[in-house]
Amino acid sequence: MRISIVALTIFLSMAHAACGMKNRAGQIEGTGAGENVINGDVVPDNHPTKSSIIQIVDTSIVQSLQRICSGVIISENAVLTATHCLYYETSARPKAPESYRMRDLTNLLVSMDARGVAISKAIIDVRAFPLPTRAPNGNDLALLRLEDGIPRGITPATLLGDSSIMKPDQTVFVAGYGKVLTNAPESVVSLRSGTMVIKGDFSPNELELKKLPEKNQITCNGDSGGPAFVDVGGKFFLWGINRGGDPFCSFQSVFTKAYNYAAWIESVVEEWRGESRDVRQAPIQREVKK
Numbered sequence: 001m002r003i004s005i006v007a008l009t010i011f012l013s014m015a016h017a018a019c020g021m022k023n024r025a026g027q028i029e030g031t032g033a034g035e036n037v038i039n040g041d042v043v044p045d046n047h048p049t050k051s052s053i054i055q056i057v058d059t060s061i062v063q064s065l066q067r068i069c070s071g072v073i074i075s076e077n078a079v080l081t082a083t084h085c086l087y088y089e090t091s092a093r094p095k096a097p098e099s100y101r102m103r104d105l106t107n108l109l110v111s112m113d114a115r116g117v118a119i120s121k122a123i124i125d126v127r128a129f130p131l132p133t134r135a136p137n138g139n140d141l142a143l144l145r146l147e148d149g150i151p152r153g154i155t156p157a158t159l160l161g162d163s164s165i166m167k168p169d170q171t172v173f174v175a176g177y178g179k180v181l182t183n184a185p186e187s188v189v190s191l192r193s194g195t196m197v198i199k200g201d202f203s204p205n206e207l208e209l210k211k212l213p214e215k216n217q218i219t220c221n222g223d224s225g226g227p228a229f230v231d232v233g234g235k236f237f238l239w240g241i242n243r244g245g246d247p248f249c250s251f252q253s254v255f256t257k258a259y260n261y262a263a264w265i266e267s268v269v270e271e272w273r274g275e276s277r278d279v280r281q282a283p284i285q286r287e288v289k290k
Helices: 008-014 258-274
Strands: 021-023 026-028 053-058 067-073 078-081 087-089 100-102 108-114 117-128 142-146 171-178 190-203 206-211 227-232 235-245 253-257
Touching (some): 253 258
Antiparallel strands (some): 053 067, 087 100, 108 117, 117 142, 227 235, 235 253
16 A cells, blocks of 8 residues: 655644644634534435535544545546545544544545445555645545546546636535534534535636525535535536635635646546556546536
8 A cells, every 4th residue: 555645744734633723714624524514405316416415434443433525536547636635633632733643544435326326445554645845725635546446326426627716706515524513413424415606716727615504504524525516507516625624613724736737636646546446447538628
């Protein structure tokens, strides 16, 4: 198993692996275990994005807390999620870089819904985008390689190609696994979605979202690594990966611009394809720029 991840101290200086980070909008908190899209809607079985959205579980911890993050299937052999989902905080020195440890990948499973049947897959490789030493934000992306690829009946997400529509006031579709209400027990989980609107750039590689007053929906704990889509002419394109929001899940969600990393995503997936014997290999689906 190969893991390509930069120094943990660099990562923790900008990521929100359940730790805080100060920024112009206040403290940004990770969304590991806990609630999911607050006031979210149940994702219909026939929604074009449903089969691509997954949850990541850690089988080494108590069952009610095993769900740690969300993610999205990006190819027949890979899941895109947030790097900070691969870490946990020890109780030694909370918030200190040395208090974080990488999860044992042999304990992690990717759970997906294949035509109504829950299927879990082991993770056999991980790649995380190298984090720059000078930028405080961004690059919170990781690719997980699935053992034996995805089952039939699941359609990978299509990555947004033309990002020109990603401007303030554009509405977007967000989703993730977690509790249905802030006061629900940890064991009550479901895939929920919401509609939010772009507020503007949070950093060069991130967008900040805000709630629509009429919807009052926002991502929260449990949604880290989960996807954000944009509807273009009735088709849903993946554009972002959830990296966190305000600590009270009340006014802000921050997503990494996945489309800025298209070349990296494709290069890793192609490398894994070259090592695989899966005859169902197909190019990563990307929107064709007009």
